[in-house]
Amino acid sequence: MVDLLEKHRAIADRFQRMIDMGVNALGVTNDQMISPTRAIVGNREIILAGTNNYMGITFEPSVIAAGKKALDEFGTGTTGSRIANGSFAMHKELERSLAKFLGLKHCIVFTTGYQANLGMLSGLAGPKDTIYLDADSHSSIYDGCTLSGAKLVRFRHNDAADLDKRMARDDTGGGRLVVLEGIYSMLGDRAPLADFVALKKKHDFQLLVDDAHSFGVLGPNGRGLGDEAGLEDGVDFVIGTFSKSIGAIGGFGAGNHPLFDTLRYAMRPYMFTASASPASVATSIAALEVLAKEPERRQRLWDNSQRLFDGLRALGLETGTDVVSPVIAVKMPDELTTIAKWNALFESGVYVNMAVPPGTPNRLCLLRCSVSAAHSFDDIDRIIEIFKKVVAN
Amino acid sequence: MTEAEIIPIICDLLGPYNLEGKLLAAETDIPAELNIDSVGVLDFIMEVEDHFDIEIPMNVVSETRTVIDLARYVAAQKNKA
Structure with missing residues (x-):
C-alpha cells in the first residue's frame, strides 16, 4: 500500500x-x-x-452589539447555501451597503475571502479564456485561476511592460482577465495601477483588483487601490475580504457589469457552501458603518x-x-x-x-x-x- | 529549433535554480531532482519564456516535469510559426 x-x-x-x-x-x-x-x-x-x-x-462596542443582536434574532448559522436555502435579509443588506461604500452597482458576498477569490476568478474566466496574474499573487488567486480552467499566464511582479509583452504573444482568442492586488500581502507593496490601466488602450482585457489588504486602507474613501489612484473607472471587478479591515470573516466581489449577478449561478464556491453566519454578516455591516463614519x-x-x-x-x-x-x-x-x-x-x-x-x-x-x-x-x-x-x- | 539545440539552453537557464549542483540531463525531473519548490519552478519557466520569446501557460507546467518534456514544448512553439 x-x-x-x-x-x-x-x-x-x-x-x-x-x-x-x-x-x-x-x-x-x-x-x-x-x-x-x-x-x-x-x-x-x-x-x-x-x-x-x-x-x-x-x-468595537457597536459592532459587537450588532453581532449579539443577530445571534439572538437569526440564530447561530444559516445551515445551507443561499442557492439552496435562500438568503437572510442581512446578506442582501450587506451587499447593498458594500456596493454603496464602493460606489459600484453590484456586490456578491461570500463566506470567506478565500472563497471570494475562488468564486470570482472561476466565475469570470473559463476554459476558453486567459487569466494574466501577477507572479506575487496570493495563493487564493492561484487556486481560483486553477479552478477556472482558463489558460494561465504569469507576469513579472508589478511589471506592466512584462504583461504587455505577454499579451502581445497571445494568439488564442477568448476573454482576457488581468488580476492585480491592491497591497501584496507579503512585502506590502502595491500595484502601479496607472501603468496597468494604460495598457487597456493597447490590449482588450478586463481588470480585477483584489483589495484584500487595501480595502478600508487605501484611498480617500478607503475603497482600495482604485480609490487611491483615482482610477476606479479603469477597474472592472473588485474583490475584498471581511477578515482584515472589517474584523469579521467573509469576502465579496463587486462590479458594474450588467450581468454581474449572473455570477451567483456560475460560481461553485458560492453555490455549494453554507452562506455566512448571521453574527459575521451583522458585524460586517456594523464595521462597514464605522469605517465610513470614522x-x-x-x-x-x-x-x-x-x-x-x-x-x-x-x-x-x-x-x-x-x-x-x-x-x-x-x-x-x-x-x-x-x-x-x-x-x-x-x-x-x-x-x-x-x-x-x-x-x-x-x-x-x-x-x-x-x-x-x-x-x-x-x-x-x-x-x-x-x-x-x-x-x- | 531542434530539441537537441534547446536542451543545453534549458540546462543553462536552470543554473541559478540548481542550488545543489546536480548533474543535468534530458531526463532530469526538474522539481523533484533539483528540489525546486512550486514558485521556483514558475520563476524558472518565466526565464525560459523570455529566452525563447514564447508563452508557456501555467497549465502546461505541471505536465512538463523533465528537461526533455520542456524542450519538446519549446520546440513545438518555436516551430509553430
Whole structure:
C-alpha cells in the first residue's frame, strides 16, 4: 500500500526543525484576547503585530452589539447555501451597503475571502479564456485561476511592460482577465495601477483588483487601490475580504457589469457552501458603518505605519518595500535565522508573522508585521525597541 | 529549433535554480531532482519564456516535469510559426 501521507514527510521534518527551535510559530494559541492589539498567550501578555486587524475594529462596542443582536434574532448559522436555502435579509443588506461604500452597482458576498477569490476568478474566466496574474499573487488567486480552467499566464511582479509583452504573444482568442492586488500581502507593496490601466488602450482585457489588504486602507474613501489612484473607472471587478479591515470573516466581489449577478449561478464556491453566519454578516455591516463614519481610523493606521516603518529602517533593517505600508516585512538572511529571531521576538513580547518560502516571493525569509489603527505610539515604539534588542543586534 | 539545440539552453537557464549542483540531463525531473519548490519552478519557466520569446501557460507546467518534456514544448512553439 502506498501511504498517502508519506509524500508530506519532508514538510513534517521541516516543521519539526522549527518546533525544536522553540515555539510553533505557525500555531500560536491566543488563550485570551484583551484588545485588537493584545493577547494572553500562556501567562504572558503579547503585543500583536501580525493580525491584519488594520482598523482595530474587532472590539468595537457597536459592532459587537450588532453581532449579539443577530445571534439572538437569526440564530447561530444559516445551515445551507443561499442557492439552496435562500438568503437572510442581512446578506442582501450587506451587499447593498458594500456596493454603496464602493460606489459600484453590484456586490456578491461570500463566506470567506478565500472563497471570494475562488468564486470570482472561476466565475469570470473559463476554459476558453486567459487569466494574466501577477507572479506575487496570493495563493487564493492561484487556486481560483486553477479552478477556472482558463489558460494561465504569469507576469513579472508589478511589471506592466512584462504583461504587455505577454499579451502581445497571445494568439488564442477568448476573454482576457488581468488580476492585480491592491497591497501584496507579503512585502506590502502595491500595484502601479496607472501603468496597468494604460495598457487597456493597447490590449482588450478586463481588470480585477483584489483589495484584500487595501480595502478600508487605501484611498480617500478607503475603497482600495482604485480609490487611491483615482482610477476606479479603469477597474472592472473588485474583490475584498471581511477578515482584515472589517474584523469579521467573509469576502465579496463587486462590479458594474450588467450581468454581474449572473455570477451567483456560475460560481461553485458560492453555490455549494453554507452562506455566512448571521453574527459575521451583522458585524460586517456594523464595521462597514464605522469605517465610513470614522476616516480618522485610516489616518491613525497610516501614522502608525509610518512610525514603525521609519523606526525599523532606522535600525538598519531591510524592509520588503521602500514605500510606507501597513504591511512591513523585515527581510532575514535565511530560514533558521528567521525562526530564531521570531522566537526571540515572541519571547520578548511581540507577535509578528514568520513567512518563509514557498509562501513568499523570490524565496525571501521575512518577519512580517502588520500595523493596526488600534496600536498606540507606545506600542509601536515598544515593537521597535524589541526589534532593536533581538533582531538588529 | 531542434530539441537537441534547446536542451543545453534549458540546462543553462536552470543554473541559478540548481542550488545543489546536480548533474543535468534530458531526463532530469526538474522539481523533484533539483528540489525546486512550486514558485521556483514558475520563476524558472518565466526565464525560459523570455529566452525563447514564447508563452508557456501555467497549465502546461505541471505536465512538463523533465528537461526533455520542456524542450519538446519549446520546440513545438518555436516551430509553430
